[in-house]
Amino acid sequence: MIYFFCIMLAAALGSFANVLIYRLPLMILSDAPISLAQPASHCPHCKAPIKWRYNLPLLGFIALKGRCAACHANIPRRYFLVELGAVLLAVLCLVQWGVSCQAAAYFIFLLGLWALSWIDAAHYLLPDVLTQGLLWLGLLYNALAAPNSLSDMVFAAALGYGLLYAVYFVYLKITGKVGLGFGDMKLLAAIGAWLGANAMLNVLLLACLSALLFGVVGVLLRRAVLQKIWPFGPFLALAAAIVLFTGADFTVLWSRL
Numbered sequence: 001m002i003y004f005f006c007i008m009l010a011a012a013l014g015s016f017a018n019v020l021i022y023r024l025p026l027m028i029l030s031d032a033p034i035s036l037a038q039p040a041s042h043c044p045h046c047k048a049p050i051k052w053r054y055n056l057p058l059l060g061f062i063a064l065k066g067r068c069a070a071c072h073a074n075i076p077r078r079y080f081l082v083e084l085g086a087v088l089l090a091v092l093c094l095v096q097w098g099v100s101c102q103a104a105a106y107f108i109f110l111l112g113l114w115a116l117s118w119i120d121a122a123h124y125l126l127p128d129v130l131t132q133g134l135l136w137l138g139l140l141y142n143a144l145a146a147p148n149s150l151s152d153m154v155f156a157a158a159l160g161y162g163l164l165y166a167v168y169f170v171y172l173k174i175t176g177k178v179g180l181g182f183g184d185m186k187l188l189a190a191i192g193a194w195l196g197a198n199a200m201l202n203v204l205l206l207a208c209l210s211a212l213l214f215g216v217v218g219v220l221l222r223r224a225v226l227q228k229i230w231p232f233g234p235f236l237a238l239a240a241a242i243v244l245f246t247g248a249d250f251t252v253l254w255s256r257l
């Protein structure tokens, strides 16, 4: 019963992530009169309001077979995938930590990363409200749950930001181009605040390697979708999730050298 409740809550929070993914970029990038609450959820195609029963996470999309009830326009599959991802993340957290504050805290962290990945992939944007929010939540959580590690987390946040700033600065001096956004720096700082310095360095390494691999595979397969310039945020987010769940530690490799 408690697990069922957790999963329902995760689906509802996944639904909220959809709101953030759709509305935050509009609020930041356009002059449209839109906030997180207003106007009420509606079909982007015909503007018909969505009945509450079709607004239920996952089930609403299935009931409608992915089409608007009023105009039958396709509803982007993103809505379903984001909610499904939220539920999968909740299941992983429950398996790893059981029903606990730790599971809830890391679920919020992962859900934030999940929403940021979708926004960055579509708009090359990592909204401050999410990256900075995660940074403070990470420090707050560790201050409560593991106060002895707090100095490590603060150091990790500063180091994460500083490392990417150094990369940005050097790249700009050499090529005259902006290679990294400030959002990436804030995101890595947030990851450091949650996971600590050692894990943060592993996340950075894993993100660089996976981005490189992604590009090479794209060239080999000649797939345009893989070859476009992808933002770095989703790679950082994926790497953070992998390091969090597996505890993967590559520093062991170079300590053996």
Ligand SMILES: [Zn+2]
Pocket: 043, 044, 045, 046, 047, 048, 068, 069, 070, 071, 072, 073
């Ligand atoms: Zn419609």
